[in-house]
Amino acid sequence: MLDIKWVRDNPEALDAALAKRSAPAQAASLIALDEKRRGLVQALQDMQSRRNSASKEIGAAMAQKNAELADRLKAEVAELKTAMPALEDQTRTVDAELLDVLSRLPNIPLEDVPVGADEHANIVTRTIGARPGWNHKALEHFEIGEALGYMDFERAAKLSGSRFTVLTGPLARMERALGQFMIDLHTGEHGYTEVSSPLMVRDDAMFGTGQLPKFSEELFRTTDGRWLIPTAEVTLTNLVREEIVEAEKLPLRYTALTPSFRSEAGSAGRDTRGMLRQHQFWKCELVSITDAETSIDEHERMTACAEEVLKRLGLHYRVLTLCTGDMGFGARKTYDLEVWLPGQNTFREVSSCSVCGDFQGRRMNARYRSKDEKALKFVHTLNGSGTAVGRALIAVMENYLNEDGSVTVPDVLQPYMGGLTRIEAAR
Template identity: 80%
Template structure:
């Protein structure tokens, strides 16, 4: 969330930033809402002052035995009390209206973010590795997995409907191995604290990280008004909500391997085959809580941590700097890691690492204190996939395919595979 005081002082900068995101200018309407809110607050203060003064005057009039004046003042106080109730209601409504409007404004892109309307405006930051050189024909993951007997899309559809997958046997073990490998890497080498967070959260947690109110249709809600998490970013980031942290204890770094749940409301017709775009999937999440001065460097570090997963797996990938029109709602800058999928003959996103500035910190009222400084500052937050386990499984299936249809287990996963070196057809 942006600060209305900053908006009042930087109206042109806000509208320029919104234009970069292909959004309509909002500064004037937001300032008008704030003016109304401020005028109601001032009116209420004036009424309270007058009521207090009139109450004292009543006492003075009665002491002077001026009954007519006392009654007149009593009538004025009664009218003020009625009017104040109306103004208080209007003030609360104005507060709520401004808060709602502010909650729907996207974050301000950093100056070095490329300007563009959609993914066509994204810029290649780096390319790692090369496409696998084969003599056999590449295949898509769902062809390979079904032929081996370890992926069952039809069975999943009977149980749960579309966009679900049953992963079985040796491939299920490999997916588990991938998650374990990622957690071990991030906790033992990259300094992240492993967390097992709740998979259901309240409204204020979703609001804190920016999923609510704007993106409710992308979420699943329970019958008792909780939300299934779309990413572990939500509970991990909210671990510091409404807290005051000591600057010297920052950064805090958290990681979690969790199921994630997304309605994919805006993805009708996209990636309907296979397990690229699912309602339920596993992901290793990375979250950092930093001070204002460290967040940009932390963004580069977090991205490198996600890259390390793909490097250890020997996968060909590229890092893209997302343009203003393709960035997420709460991000100031985002790097997407896109892995090469031979079956699709294309790069596909496997991780997204974003720096959010104090955007989420304000929504969560999460602050930090610098030693010997009385002023509190809002924390800066970052989040990234380290990485999406299901999509990494897809990448391994397609990139490690052998001519006979089996899949070679990457060396880095061997300690987790119980002696399996190949994924072979179900017996």
């Protein structure tokens, strides 16, 4: 969330940033609303001050036996007491209105983020590896999985409807192997602390990371008012909510392997076949909590950690810098990792790594204190997929497909597969 003081001091910068995101100007209306709030607060303070001083004057008037003045002052105090609750209600209403408007504003892009309306303006930063060198026909993951007999969409639809998948046998084990490989890599070599956290959260947690109030239609809600997490970013980032962290403890680096749940609102007709876009999927999430000075460097580090997963799996991928129109609501800058899928003959996103500045820290009221400064600052937060497990599985299946329809198990996964080197058709 943006700071209203910053908005007041930088109205042109706000509107310029919103224009980069193809959003309408908001500075003038925000400042007008804040002026209204300030006026109400000042009027309330004036009333409170006058009530206090008039109460004291009553005592003085009575001591002087000036009954007429005392009665007049008592009437004034009574009138103020009657008027103040209504003014307090007005102030709370305007406060809530201002908070709601601020909470729906996207973050301010960094200066080096390319400006554009959609994904066509994204910039390829680097490309790693090469496409598979084999000459046999490429297949999509669902063709491979169904032919092997370990991927079943019909049974999944009977159980849960569309956008669900049932994996069995070695494909189920490979999905588990990928998640375990990722979490072991990030905890064992990249310095992340593994966390097992809830899959359901309250409104405040979703507000803290920016899913609420703007994106409620993209979430699943339980009957008792909790939300199923769309990503472990929600729980990992909110670990510092309403806390003050000592600066010497930063950065905090957390990782979790969890299911994620998304309604896929607005995705009708997109990726309807296969398991690219699911209501439920596994993801290895990376979150960093940093100070203001190191968050940009941490962004590069986090992206490199996610890339290492793809490198060790031997997958061809590229890194994109997202433009302002394709970047997420809470991000100041985002790198997407796109892996090559031979079956689709294209790159598809498998990870997204974002630096958010103090945008989430302000929403969570999460702050840090340095030794040299008395003032508290809001923490900076970063999040990224390290990586999406299901999409990594798709990439492995399509890139390690053999001519006979079997799938070779990448070397790094074989220890997690009980030494299995090849997935062959069920018999």
